[in-house]
Amino acid sequence: MCCLSYIIKSWTFMVIMQQFALRDSFYEFCLNVAWGPIKEKPFLLPYSSERPADIFIPNFSAGKGLVVDFACTCPIQQNYVRQASQTLAFACNQYAQVNKYDVYQDRVISEGHSYLPFVFQSFGGTSGDSHELIKKLISSISTRLSEPKSVVAISFYEKNSCILMRSVAKSLISRFPEFSLA
Numbered sequence: 001m002c003c004l005s006y007i008i009k010s011w012t013f014m015v016i017m018q019q020f021a022l023r024d025s026f027y028e029f030c031l032n033v034a035w036g037p038i039k040e041k042p043f044l045l046p047y048s049s050e051r052p053a054d055i056f057i058p059n060f061s062a063g064k065g066l067v068v069d070f071a072c073t074c075p076i077q078q079n080y081v082r083q084a085s086q087t088l089a090f091a092c093n094q095y096a097q098v099n100k101y102d103v104y105q106d107r108v109i110s111e112g113h114s115y116l117p118f119v120f121q122s123f124g125g126t127s128g129d130s131h132e133l134i135k136k137l138i139s140s141i142s143t144r145l146s147e148p149k150s151v152v153a154i155s156f157y158e159k160n161s162c163i164l165m166r167s168v169a170k171s172l173i174s175r176f177p178e179f180s181l182a
Contacts, residue, residue: 018167092127
């Protein structure tokens with residue numbers, strides 16, 4: 001039982017670190033566009049210590065702030081694997097719906113903000129609603145830095161792909177304590 005507990009704790013820690021790395025990457029891209037992003041904005045939901053905004057972008061659209069809530073999931077989990085094998089980004093979209101939209105969306109909207117869960121799959125997919133934000137981010141950076149959209153898109157996807165691959169590799173290595181990178 002002790003070994004199982006250790007594996008669960010280390011896996012949970014790695015998922016959290018992966019989520020923070022993806023959030024920080026996205027935050028840097030938002031800074032490049034001068035959207036004024038704020039990490040982990042407190043007090044968005046009254047009478048609650050919850051922080052659904054991993055990144056908050058003030059005045060994003062029509063005077064409303066955008067609450068971006070990051071998460072990571074794996075499509076080969078037992079509860080996703082069958083549908084994930086048949087439907088593109090099923091694990092991302094299911095996780096976004098059940099763990100994010102159903103929990104936070106109504107409360108965030110009632111505070112006058114827009115809400116977007118941005119869910120990554122461990123193999124690189126993203127939730128369906130995140131695609132428009134990615135396009136807008138890439139287009140804005142391209143305009144601001146006078147770089148072709150293709151160059152900005154490659155940079156965005158390369159950086160986030162490396163974060164995901166590094167995290168998956170660390171997860172695999174952690175399952176074999178006798179394996180060392182030294």
